[in-house]
Amino acid sequence: xxxxxxxxxxxxxxxxxxxxxxxxxxxxxxxxxxxxxxxxxxxxxxxxxxxxxxxxxxxxxxxxxxxxxxxxxxxxxxxxxxxxxxxxxxxxxxxxxxxxxxxxxxxxxxxxxxxxxxxxxxxxxxxxxxxxxxxxxxxxxxxxxxxx
Numbered sequence: 001x002x003x004x005x006x007x008x009x010x011x012x013x014x015x016x017x018x019x020x021x022x023x024x025x026x027x028x029x030x031x032x033x034x035x036x037x038x039x040x041x042x043x044x045x046x047x048x049x050x051x052x053x054x055x056x057x058x059x060x061x062x063x064x065x066x067x068x069x070x071x072x073x074x075x076x077x078x079x080x081x082x083x084x085x086x087x088x089x090x091x092x093x094x095x096x097x098x099x100x101x102x103x104x105x106x107x108x109x110x111x112x113x114x115x116x117x118x119x120x121x122x123x124x125x126x127x128x129x130x131x132x133x134x135x136x137x138x139x140x141x142x143x144x145x146x147x148x
Contacts, residue, residue: 005134016115023107029100034059034067035076036104039093042077043101047092049082 017033024031031039041056042048050068054061068091071077076097082088116124 016111019114020107020111023110024104027103027107029103029107030074031071031076031100031104032067034063035071038064038067038071038091039076039097039100039104042091042093042097047090049088049090051088053091 020036021033024036037057037059038053041053048056050061050064053059053068054064057064059067068077068079072079075094078092078094079089080092082090119127
């Protein structure tokens, strides 16, 4: 039996990224999707290491480092040496990044409204439960690979 779940998830992700980037630009927020993911994490908990950001975003450490470099150059975040571990950097929000949060969250809400248009509350909850199960299965599989 042919299944198309993975195909649909990939297509949805690509379209969602393009629409979200357009909405950000329409609202004068010049950040990429990857930068937005990192900002979202830092708005919840500021002053994190690259490793912590990597874990919380599910992005590879080297990807986070590259994205953070671009964000530092744009004045979105600062990178400072961790006083407790000189080999580690702590990434912190700038005042500019803090000022973007309300507008970014409004755009996220626009995207959520579009994403779930036509869904009942029950359908949305069930859909998210299915996605959470898939995510949990894939995460467990990845962890098992690391330790085998």
